[in-house]
Amino acid sequence: MHANVKQNVIPLITPGLKVACSQCNLRELCLPFGLSEVDMGRLDKLIGGGRKLKRGHFLYRAGDPFESIFAVRSGFFKTDVLTEDGRDQVTGFQMAGEILGMDGISTETHTCNAVALEDSEVCLIPFTELEMLSSEIHSLQHHLHKVMSREIVRDHGVMMLLGTMRAEERLAAFLLNLSQRFSARGYSPAEFHLRMTREEIGSYLGLKLETVSRAFSRFQDEGLISVQQKHIRIVDIPRLKTLLTPPDGRIG
Amino acid sequence: MHANVKQNVIPLITPGLKVACSQCNLRELCLPFGLSEVDMGRLDKLIGGGRKLKRGHFLYRAGDPFESIFAVRSGFFKTDVLTEDGRDQVTGFQMAGEILGMDGISTETHTCNAVALEDSEVCLIPFTELEMLSSEIHSLQHHLHKVMSREIVRDHGVMMLLGTMRAEERLAAFLLNLSQRFSARGYSPAEFHLRMTREEIGSYLGLKLETVSRAFSRFQDEGLISVQQKHIRIVDIPRLKTLLTPPDGRIG
DNA sequence: GGACCTCGTTGACATTTATCAACACAAATC
DNA sequence: GATTTGTGTTGATAAATGTCAACGAGGTCC
Numbered sequence: 001m002h003a004n005v006k007q008n009v010i011p012l013i014t015p016g017l018k019v020a021c022s023q024c025n026l027r028e029l030c031l032p033f034g035l036s037e038v039d040m041g042r043l044d045k046l047i048g049g050g051r052k053l054k055r056g057h058f059l060y061r062a063g064d065p066f067e068s069i070f071a072v073r074s075g076f077f078k079t080d081v082l083t084e085d086g087r088d089q090v091t092g093f094q095m096a097g098e099i100l101g102m103d104g105i106s107t108e109t110h111t112c113n114a115v116a117l118e119d120s121e122v123c124l125i126p127f128t129e130l131e132m133l134s135s136e137i138h139s140l141q142h143h144l145h146k147v148m149s150r151e152i153v154r155d156h157g158v159m160m161l162l163g164t165m166r167a168e169e170r171l172a173a174f175l176l177n178l179s180q181r182f183s184a185r186g187y188s189p190a191e192f193h194l195r196m197t198r199e200e201i202g203s204y205l206g207l208k209l210e211t212v213s214r215a216f217s218r219f220q221d222e223g224l225i226s227v228q229q230k231h232i233r234i235v236d237i238p239r240l241k242t243l244l245t246p247p248d249g250r251i252g
Numbered sequence: 253m254h255a256n257v258k259q260n261v262i263p264l265i266t267p268g269l270k271v272a273c274s275q276c277n278l279r280e281l282c283l284p285f286g287l288s289e290v291d292m293g294r295l296d297k298l299i300g301g302g303r304k305l306k307r308g309h310f311l312y313r314a315g316d317p318f319e320s321i322f323a324v325r326s327g328f329f330k331t332d333v334l335t336e337d338g339r340d341q342v343t344g345f346q347m348a349g350e351i352l353g354m355d356g357i358s359t360e361t362h363t364c365n366a367v368a369l370e371d372s373e374v375c376l377i378p379f380t381e382l383e384m385l386s387s388e389i390h391s392l393q394h395h396l397h398k399v400m401s402r403e404i405v406r407d408h409g410v411m412m413l414l415g416t417m418r419a420e421e422r423l424a425a426f427l428l429n430l431s432q433r434f435s436a437r438g439y440s441p442a443e444f445h446l447r448m449t450r451e452e453i454g455s456y457l458g459l460k461l462e463t464v465s466r467a468f469s470r471f472q473d474e475g476l477i478s479v480q481q482k483h484i485r486i487v488d489i490p491r492l493k494t495l496l497t498p499p500d501g502r503i504g
Numbered sequence: 505g506g507a508c509c510t511c512g513t514t515g516a517c518a519t520t521t522a523t524c525a526a527c528a529c530a531a532a533t534c
Numbered sequence: 535g536a537t538t539t540g541t542g543t544t545g546a547t548a549a550a551t552g553t554c555a556a557c558g559a560g561g562t563c564c
Contacts, residue, residue, distance in 0.1 A: 103408065147358075152403050153359070463551060481512070506564095507563085508563080509561085510561085511560085515556085518553070519553085524545105526543100
């Protein structure tokens with residue numbers, strides 16, 4: 001019943017997978033943002049190659065020693081934290097251009113699991129080398145700080161969601177967030193495939209899977225979206241957005 | 253009814269407040285952790301002085317341009333995020349040695365408010381200068397990354413709390429977290445003064461103030477703690493900890 | 505020293521979400 | 535093609551938390 005049913009071996013670096021930031025169409029979303037051609041070449045040399053992961057495989061697990069951060073080249077990941085007493089919280093879903101693994105810097109050990117939700121590719125960025133290079137390239141250093149800060153801000157958004165929103169508001173916010181991120185990557189903002197189960201959505205949103213399912217059905221009944229298993233089509237984005245704004249505005 | 257009733261002017265740098273990391277008894281908790289004497293002296297020169305804040309005053313507000321991060325020298329802060337539609341989420345409470353303001357790096361604008369919950373003092377650390385110095389001092393750079401990463405890990409803990417815990421578990425986790433942090437600063441882990449209201453605790457924990465109040469009363473009835481308004485004495489720390497571990501362990 | 509305030513507590517009741525259970529659907533496997 | 539397994543949906547009911555309201559305690563301002 002738990003996610004760790006598929007305890008696959010962590011695959012080694014895929015030798016054939018050549019990566020180069022300068023050739024990558026994600027460079028405007030990813031770590032090399034704002035670098036000159038020359039500096040991007042220096043970053044290329046540092047990137048420890050790519051790694052392919054089959055669906056269900058772990059990129060890293062809580063407890064693994066921290067050595068690298070990862071940039072998602074393609075595919076889809078989830079990160080989750082498990083406690084000894086069996087609580088399980090999905091802390092995020094990551095797609096192309098997003099950075100994984102920064103939780104590990106503080107203790108030199110990963111504190112969460114990262115699992116591929118579909119066949120995926122990542123770039124491996126050795127962190128010590130990245131720090132060395134970033135002390136020479138100011139814009140790289142600054143952008144790394146921005147990426148970490150962005151993660152903090154994103155986390156605050158999740159706290160807001162978990163702390164103040166009701167079930168349907170959470171799901172609306174979740175769908176709109178996915179929509180916006182797909183859109184930023186050139187995909188349809190209105191129609192997409194969910195890579196995660198209702199249970200994983202529920203864990204992320206602090207809800208049980210039944211509540212997630214009911215909220216989907218309700219949205220469909222009201223003509224906001226069309227759901228067929230994992231295929232989602234958002235019929236009325238503006239009206240979905242209004243679900244996030246309580247009618248009275250709650251001002252005062 | 254809202255926190256921004258006290259909209260005080262942001263005070264300027266307090267000229268008389270001399271700060272020096274090398275003299276500070278918080279240096280093992282704070283940014284200069286692990287620096288040599290010489291390097292600490294260089295960090296001292298960078299610190300833009302101290303700032304005193306009266307209770308209720310804002311250290312910064314959402315929308316303010318980002319220029320510095322802040323280290324709490326003394327006192328107690330809360331940070332919160334407000335949305336246009338009136339939602340208000342407390343994202344953290346900060347005490348001596350903790351760093352504030354890293355949310356602002358990503359957009360060059362602060363994304364939350366930081367308010368002093370009692371008369372407080374902070375060190376102002378201009379961020380551009382900090383980046384310049386950290387590219388020269390590797391251990392400073394690395395420690396900055398650790399501090400940011402620690403914030404990400406802390407945020408994950410809050411997500412876990414908000415996503416998986418029930419009201420009493422949240423409050424127990426909150427009290428134990430405060431206890432541990434006071435303890436790390438040489439104060440009693442068992443007896444302390446809450447600087448925040450029930451409403452602020454509730455906002456942080458995703459609960460209404462009445463629920464927080466009832467949970468306090470219940471803990472007192474069960475002999476776990478003793479509450480008198482904001483004064484808390486934890487009578488039975490081990491038993492409070494067991495509240496966080498569901499009896500069956502939820503394994504499997 | 506009294507008259508506000510804000511803050512905290514408690515009770516009765518409403519609402520939301522979880523729990524338990526049954527069943528439907530789809531993909532993967534034999 | 536049938537079977538299994540994971541996944542998703544829906545209903546009935548229970549449990550947790552929120553809402554509304556009253557009141558009490560402490561601090562602050564005249």
